[in-house]
Amino acid sequence: DGMPGNLDASWNERASARDAAVGAFLQLDPSIGAADSAPSGPLAGTTFGVKDNIAVRGYQLTCGSRLLEGVVSPYTATAVERLQHAGAVVAGKTNLDEFGMGSSTENSAFRRTLNPFDRGRVPGGSSGGSAAAVAAGIVDFALGSDTGGSVRQPASFCGLFGLKPTYGAVSRYGLVAYASSLEVIGVLARSVDLTERVFATMRGEDPLDHSSLPWESAARPAAAKGGTRGKTGRLRVGLPRQCAGDGLAPEVRRTLEATRERLAGLGRPVTEVDLPTLEHVVAAYYVIATAEASANLARFDGIRYGRRAGGAVNPEELVLASRSAGFGDEVKLRILLGTYVLRSGFQDQYYLRAQKVRTAIRADFARVFESVDLLLMPVYPVPPFAPGSAEADPFAQKLADVYTCSANLAGLPALAFPAAVEAGLPIGMQLIAPPFAEDRLFEACRGLEKIFPSPEAPVT
Numbered sequence: 001d002g003m004p005g006n007l008d009a010s011w012n013e014r015a016s017a018r019d020a021a022v023g024a025f026l027q028l029d030p031s032i033g034a035a036d037s038a039p040s041g042p043l044a045g046t047t048f049g050v051k052d053n054i055a056v057r058g059y060q061l062t063c064g065s066r067l068l069e070g071v072v073s074p075y076t077a078t079a080v081e082r083l084q085h086a087g088a089v090v091a092g093k094t095n096l097d098e099f100g101m102g103s104s105t106e107n108s109a110f111r112r113t114l115n116p117f118d119r120g121r122v123p124g125g126s127s128g129g130s131a132a133a134v135a136a137g138i139v140d141f142a143l144g145s146d147t148g149g150s151v152r153q154p155a156s157f158c159g160l161f162g163l164k165p166t167y168g169a170v171s172r173y174g175l176v177a178y179a180s181s182l183e184v185i186g187v188l189a190r191s192v193d194l195t196e197r198v199f200a201t202m203r204g205e206d207p208l209d210h211s212s213l214p215w216e217s218a219a220r221p222a223a224a225k226g227g228t229r230g231k232t233g234r235l236r237v238g239l240p241r242q243c244a245g246d247g248l249a250p251e252v253r254r255t256l257e258a259t260r261e262r263l264a265g266l267g268r269p270v271t272e273v274d275l276p277t278l279e280h281v282v283a284a285y286y287v288i289a290t291a292e293a294s295a296n297l298a299r300f301d302g303i304r305y306g307r308r309a310g311g312a313v314n315p316e317e318l319v320l321a322s323r324s325a326g327f328g329d330e331v332k333l334r335i336l337l338g339t340y341v342l343r344s345g346f347q348d349q350y351y352l353r354a355q356k357v358r359t360a361i362r363a364d365f366a367r368v369f370e371s372v373d374l375l376l377m378p379v380y381p382v383p384p385f386a387p388g389s390a391e392a393d394p395f396a397q398k399l400a401d402v403y404t405c406s407a408n409l410a411g412l413p414a415l416a417f418p419a420a421v422e423a424g425l426p427i428g429m430q431l432i433a434p435p436f437a438e439d440r441l442f443e444a445c446r447g448l449e450k451i452f453p454s455p456e457a458p459v460t
Ligand code: GLN
Pocket: 099, 100, 101, 102, 103, 125, 126, 145, 146, 147, 148, 149, 150, 151, 178, 289, 401
């Protein structure tokens, strides 16, 4: 039937059974994409899940939204195409918070995804389906998008490595835009090695995305500089003092401390650094992200894109009815907020001010990276939470994005890694590097992985 040998009926059966337990996929069917994958190549024999805001020809592209229910993509994202050329096979499309907006995957219009470590907890988000798919052992790796933490936070909740590449390192062609100046396609996997191989396959310039950069020339300056290693030849790690204090759940604080000790044991003592702009990160992120979202989502009007509402008697009514019926509450809230901050006469007060804060955040990171090679930070201030808990509150979720969305505002690469399992729940930490210094992230995390590998989820 044209399927690679390892994807026979028993593969399908096992995958469907596991997916029934966690709800990771919106569409699970490797036969759709198999013909587009090379029969051999460096990633041959691997399967992957693709977040359903990334286009794969022949599969649906719903973005977790009612508005796009039933839409089938006529084309494939560049990042996916490169993986297919390397022999990897798309197994299906994974669940997400609608258009990537959220941190629990509860904002999907279609299904709940459960954390494979504890089905009473969320898998994180917005790439929660991708994380659950890998943690439940359905696929070898998965793609997500990271606009403000959506690869790293679910990776952390599900005991995985989660890479957010440098802005521009991976083509965004075929990624449905949420906030274009912040986002990038990233990888979730259970080993540093596979994460790195997938990234190496996807990255590099793409004529279809003018913000993408040629990897070799972009990465050369960072590699040539080699960082601040000093006499020991070891990477120097800094911990922003603003991350170490209040606001972390005890489990997360303990994990941060344990990680610090592991790094010291690996010959990488962690020094305290100052990142004062961190307190402005969430405010700047939610002004910029919603402003961009309000513009990017304008195309979903029931005319150009999106399901058309019936019964309207004029175009205004048609657009209003289609968007009212098609978008969920969180998406509507963000479109309203984004429209508010961009409204004429008030741009100075919100949007332009947020851009200035963003510039200050970038400068803050650049200054810190003059004395250290990597920054250690928590991914999320609390362990995987339960639906309906205080941590699940939409406003609490936004405040909790502080550690992840700082890297997006600054365009920096970051790698979340498994660092603890407390009361059966995975907790991750992250390392952040200067632009195009992903190699440093892999180098440091390989050492940490030997001490604390990706934990195995209870078999479902
Ligand atoms: N939680 C963040 C948000 O809701 C992350 C989104 C993302 O990275 N797609 O905006």
